[in-house]
Amino acid sequence: MKKYGFIGAGNMGYAMLKGLIKDGKKDDVIFTDASKERIQWIHNQLEIESSNSNKDLVTRAKYIVLAIKPQYYASVLEEIKEVITTNHIVISIAPGITIDSIKAQLSNDIKIVRAMPNTPALIGEGMSAVSFSKDLFSEEEKEEIIRFFSSFGVMEEIEEKLMNAVVPISGSSPAYVYMMIEAMADAGVLAGLSRKMAYTLAAQSVLGSAKMVLETGIHPGELKDAVCSPGGTTIEAVAVLEKTGFRSSIIEAMNVCFEKTKRMS
Numbered sequence: 001m002k003k004y005g006f007i008g009a010g011n012m013g014y015a016m017l018k019g020l021i022k023d024g025k026k027d028d029v030i031f032t033d034a035s036k037e038r039i040q041w042i043h044n045q046l047e048i049e050s051s052n053s054n055k056d057l058v059t060r061a062k063y064i065v066l067a068i069k070p071q072y073y074a075s076v077l078e079e080i081k082e083v084i085t086t087n088h089i090v091i092s093i094a095p096g097i098t099i100d101s102i103k104a105q106l107s108n109d110i111k112i113v114r115a116m117p118n119t120p121a122l123i124g125e126g127m128s129a130v131s132f133s134k135d136l137f138s139e140e141e142k143e144e145i146i147r148f149f150s151s152f153g154v155m156e157e158i159e160e161k162l163m164n165a166v167v168p169i170s171g172s173s174p175a176y177v178y179m180m181i182e183a184m185a186d187a188g189v190l191a192g193l194s195r196k197m198a199y200t201l202a203a204q205s206v207l208g209s210a211k212m213v214l215e216t217g218i219h220p221g222e223l224k225d226a227v228c229s230p231g232g233t234t235i236e237a238v239a240v241l242e243k244t245g246f247r248s249s250i251i252e253a254m255n256v257c258f259e260k261t262k263r264m265s
């Protein structure tokens with residue numbers, strides 16, 4: 001019997017599997033995927049066991065990680081329903097799919113963990129928000145789940161009703177941050193830097209700025225002010241960002257992301 005069974009080993013599944021392997025759980029993991037090529041690729045990369053059936057996988061692991069797109073949930077839950085028992089714990093990472101909706105399809109007494117991770121999990125720098133169903137989890141189970149999410153980054157436990165709000169701010173946000181890094185690099189190239197140098201300078205600046213927020217606890221506005229010398233270069237850029245709606249662009253984009261997540265529920 002394995003500890004973890006992954007249904008789906010795409011972008012997120014692979015990233016989480018890497019965390020488990022780093023945590024020494026290589027022999028405690030099994031996975032399936034709809035794509036034979038993907039199964040082979042994961043084998044070559046991670047050398048972990050696979051199964052060719054979701055049902056078989058469920059009979060061979062305790063923590064069942066659903067790393068499939070939301071539109072496949074109904075059919076996969078239907079498929080595994082008859083082999084799921086109260087000894088299993090189902091971990092779901094899909095936006096908009098509620099604990100109650102999973103219970104409604106499986107059984108009311110199955111323990112469910114609903115989470116929203118993000119792709120920096122691939123390098124152990126993920127951010128996951130996690131909610132537990134109201135069932136009684138043993139200390140050991142809770143510790144195991146915390147260890148799982150911590151194996152690929154930072155985790156915060158939150159109330160399930162806030163899970164939709166997490167999607168735009170940490171689930172989806174890496175996409176907008178990459179767009180900003182790309183745009184910064186384009187401007188760097190315009191100013192004469194090589195593309196490679198421009199990505200290094202832009203990405204390390206984003207990383208360092210994020211760490212400043214997390215590690216100093218200083219308000220981001222104060223950190224921004226400390227970069228803006230009076231009559232200097234930075235305030236020129238800040239004035240243009242304000243004029244072109246940088247802040248409201250981010251807020252409005254995240255708001256439509258939030259609305260879409262709600263519609264998926």
Ligand SMILES: NC(=O)C1=CN([C@@H]2O[C@H](COP(=O)(O)OP(=O)(O)OC[C@H]3O[C@@H](n4cnc5c(N)ncnc54)[C@H](OP(=O)(O)O)[C@@H]3O)[C@@H](O)[C@H]2O)C=CC1
Binds near residue numbers: 007009013066076118
């Ligand atoms: N990507 C992200 O940044 C994040 C994604 N999520 C959520 O994580 C989940 C997975 O997303 P992501 O990894 O990006 O998606 P991917 O499409 O990269 O991975 C899903 C994998 O599951 C496979 N699959 C499809 N149907 C089945 C099935 N019936 N049984 C077994 N495997 C199947 C897919 O195969 P095939 O391609 O052949 O269909 C694919 O390889 C989604 O719910 C997503 O919303 C959450 C946070 C962040």
Ligand SMILES: O=C(O)[C@@H]1CCC=N1
Binds near residue numbers: 095167171172
């Ligand atoms: O775009 C999506 O639907 C998923 C959820 C969060 C990140 N990617």
